[in-house]
Amino acid sequence: MKPRITLTLLALCCLLPRLAPAADATSKSSPELQATLETAYAAWRTAMINKDYKSWQTSTAAYRQMDTRNRIISQRLRFPDAMFAVPLQAPALTQLTLLDILVKGDTANAVYFGKADFGLGGNQIISDNFMVLKYVRESNQWKFDNLRIIKFGNDPDLLLKIRNADFSFLKNPAFQPIGLAPLVAKPVAPPAYLAELWIAANGFDVTVNVNRGNHISRLKNDDGRDLIIGGLIKGKNTISLSITPVDTESTLPKRLEVGIYAAESAGKPAKRVFHYAPDLAKVPLNHAVSIMVR
Numbered sequence: 628m629k630p631r632i633t634l635t636l637l638a639l640c641c642l643l644p645r646l647a648p649a650a651d652a653t654s655k656s657s658p659e660l661q662a663t664l665e666t667a668y669a670a671w672r673t674a675m676i677n678k679d680y681k682s683w684q685t686s687t688a689a690y691r692q693m694d695t696r697n698r699i700i701s702q703r704l705r706f707p708d709a710m711f712a713v714p715l716q717a718p719a720l721t722q723l724t725l726l727d728i729l730v731k732g733d734t735a736n737a738v739y740f741g742k743a744d745f746g747l748g749g750n751q752i753i754s755d756n757f758m759v760l761k762y763v764r765e766s767n768q769w770k771f772d773n774l775r776i777i778k779f780g781n782d783p784d785l786l787l788k789i790r791n792a793d794f795s796f797l798k799n800p801a802f803q804p805i806g807l808a809p810l811v812a813k814p815v816a817p818p819a820y821l822a823e824l825w826i827a828a829n830g831f832d833v834t835v836n837v838n839r840g841n842h843i844s845r846l847k848n849d850d851g852r853d854l855i856i857g858g859l860i861k862g863k864n865t866i867s868l869s870i871t872p873v874d875t876e877s878t879l880p881k882r883l884e885v886g887i888y889a890a891e892s893a894g895k896p897a898k899r900v901f902h903y904a905p906d907l908a909k910v911p912l913n914h915a916v917s918i919m920v921r
Contacts, residue, residue: 652729652730652731652736652803652804652806653729653730653731654727654728654729654730654797655728655729655730655735656725656727656728657728660728660730660735661725661728661737663769664728664735664737664760664762664769665720665737667686667762667769667770667771668720668737668760668771670682670685670686670771671683671686671687671717671771672717672719674686674687675711675716675717676716676717678711680707680711683707683710686770686771687770687771687772688762688763688765688770688771688772688808689763689765689770689808689811690763690772690808690809690810690811690812691763691771691772691773693811693812693814694809694812695710696814697812697814697815697856697857698854698856700814700815700816700817701815701818701821701854701855701856701857701858702821702854702893703817703818703821703858703892703893714746714747715745715746715747716744716745716746717745717774718743718744718745718758719744720739722741722742722743722744723739723740723741723742723743723758724739724740724741725737725738725739726738726739726740726757726789726794726797727794727797729797729802729803729804730804731803731804731805731806732804732806732807733763733764733765733806733807733808734761734762734763734764734772734804734805734806734807734808735761735762735764735769735804736759736760736761736762736802736803736804737759737760737762738757738758738759738797738802739757739758739759739760740755740756740757740758740789741755741756741758742754742755742756743756743758743776754778754781756776756777756778756779757776757777757778757779757802758774758775758776758777759774759775759776759777759801759802760774761773761774761775761804763808765808772808775801777801777802812856815841815856815857815858816857817858818857818858818859818860819858819859819860819861819891819920820858820859820860820861820889820890820891820920821854821858821889821890821891821892821893822837822854822855822858822859822887822888822889822890822900823852823853823854823855823887823888823897824837824842824844824852824853824854824855824885824886824887825851825852825884825885825886825887825888826844826846826850826851826852826853826884826885827850827882827883827884827885828846828847828848828849828850828882828883828884829848829849829850829875829877829879829880829881829882829883830848830872830873830874830875830877830881830882830883831847831848831870831871831872831873831881831883831911832845832846832847832848832870832871832872832873833845833846833847833868833869833870833871833883833885834868834869835866835867835868835885836865836866836867836868836869837855837857837859837864837865837866837887838857838859838860838864838865839865841855841856841857842855842856842857847873848873848875848877850882855887858889859887859889859900859920860920861920861921862919862920862921863917863918863919864917864918864919864920865915865916865917866887866901866915866916866917866918867913867914867915867916868885868903868913868914868915869913870883870911870912870913870914872910872911881907882907883903883904883905883907883911884902884903884904885901885902885903885904886899886901886902886903887899887900887901887902888900889920900918900920901916901918
């Protein structure tokens with residue numbers, strides 16, 4: 628198993644969902660707010676380019692600082708060295724067009740469109756996509772959180788809306804700020820084992836809690852994997868699953884399966900240490916168990 632580094636630079640790259648329920652974030656684009664947010668992003672970007680840890684701390688939201696640190700430590704890597712070793716470079720905004728700034732509570736998302744260049748070079752073709760820069764207001768000062776690339780698949784209707792300055796599609800939850808910054812997590816210690824969580828949940832809403840809140844993942848009508856923050860310790864580890872059946876529009880059969888894989892290091896083979904696949908002929912119940920990892 629080779630756990631993935633999910634650092635501040637890219638939180639998530641995803642396809643744009645077609646459904647767009649109403650949202651309650653407020654459009655607050657203004658030259659003053661744009662300048663404030665772009666200055667905050669520029670400070671973070673410069674810190675990353677210069678590998679300047681102190682400047683990175685100053686420009687980055689407190690929640691994201693701890694999240695980044697914990698993700699690196701959970702892979703038994705050195706912090707902040709591993710953060711600055713990522714080959715991707717934060718895109719400049721000069722080739723992008725600001726569509727809108729959405730504000731909800733103490734969070735804000737600035738949505739850009741265009742060719743975001745992450746400095747990979749070579750013969751890479753850079754396509755037009757959305758880039759969402761996320762911010763958190765702390766002590767009345769906007770701090771950079773992270774960025775998200777949203778691919779739209781060259782949807783001609785969406786391109787036409789952009790040309791006509793019709794930004795109603797920004798009601799899609801993929802563009803919306805969350806309203807409240809997540810609480811700053813406790814620092815985790817380097818784990819005995821790197822660990823990844825695998826979830827397949829079609830027709831279910833599943834929350835997995837590892838080691839009493841060290842790591843929490845939630846997935847609904849989807850499948851995916853996640854680095855387990857804090858990894859696993861030698862000896863007893865606790866796992867609890869909260870399971871709720873939900874409606875699904877998928878034509879695929881219902882499925883519920885959860886697995887955890889662990890390895891002593893990224894270069895060694897992983898072994899499955901936990902597996903849960905209940906009989907779906909019955910209503911799956913919440914599940915809690917302790918596992919021994921040696």
